[in-house]
Amino acid sequence: MIEMQNVYKTYPNGVKAINGISIKINQGEFAYIVGPSGAGKSTFIKMMYREEKPSSGNIIVNGANVAKIKDSRVPIFRRHIGVVFQDFKLLPKLTVYENIAFALEVIEQSPEEIKKRVLEVLELVKLKGKIDSFPDELSGGEQQRVSIARSIVNSPKVVIADEPTGNLDPETSWEIMDIFEEINKRGTTILMATHNREIVNTIRKRVIAIENGNVVRDEVRGEYGYEG
Ligand code: ADP
Ligand code: ADP
Secondary structure (H helix, E strand, O other): OEEEEEEEEEOOOOOEEEEEEEEEEOOOOEEEEEOOOOOOHHHHHHHHOOOOOOOEEEEEEOOEEHHHOOHHHHHHHHOOEEEEEOOOOOOOOOOHHHHHHHHHHOOOOOHHHHHHHHHHHHHHOOOHHHOOOOHHHOOHHHHHHHHHHHHHOOOOOEEEEEOOOOOOOHHHHHHHHHHHHHHHHOOOEEEEEOOOHHHHHHOOOEEEEEEOOEEEEEEOOOOOOOOO
16 A cells, blocks of 8 residues: 655755645555646655655555665565666666565575576566566567566565556557556556556546646546547
8 A cells, every 4th residue: 555645855956846636546456647847746656665765744654654764675565566667777787687686585485485586477478588688678668567577576565657658659568568557466456657548547546646846636537638
């Protein structure tokens, strides 16, 4: 479960990015975060995995108060949250296998367990054939599938995605959405910031619209609601 209680975020330069958001997202939900550029979507998302700290208010993720976690505990907290980015953020000198295994190796799993888990997630994203490829040998869609595999390899309760289809063509974007839907069907909460109107209006899910750092709309099976 994710809960924000009266959350504010002012950046050091004085920009008020989030202005008093309270919201609950239950385990297993799929929610889109929409809104114009500069509305506060990325800040909202970054606070959930402690990339940014709120200036005030509470953010509870998987039972932990994110704002209060000590810096030294942040890496441990993040193992239970998968994060997917618009620009994939794969390690260029590691193969597909190594990029995914890396996330597991840090928690001292046995080589057999690592291999089993990596193959399982590669199966889910249908990329077993590219296991020894390097990121620059893959298409954008394939790189995003690797990054999704990496995000779920520790079986997190929550996957957070910031514009995951932002760099992909429409057809590839639909394939990526199929994977997120499959992950969600298995019980993982998905929180996705997106500008993709067609996807939001077709794969109907909860829509949380943010404008000027506030939630202005929250609908169970919502629409994108913006032009373009
Ligand atoms: P980020 O949230 O990743 O910091 P932005 O939200 O500003 O970045 O924008 C992400 C991408 O989406 C950019 O390429 C931007 O040009 C594009 N974009 C921004 N606003 C819209 C919009 N209303 N509709 C479609 N695309 C948009
Ligand atoms: P969105 O993702 O909806 O485009 P952001 O959360 O990126 O919105 O930005 C919200 C506001 O906070 C914008 O005015 C943006 O310029 C500002 N902002 C974002 N990141 C920072 C930062 N690191 N320092 C200062 N201002 C920031």
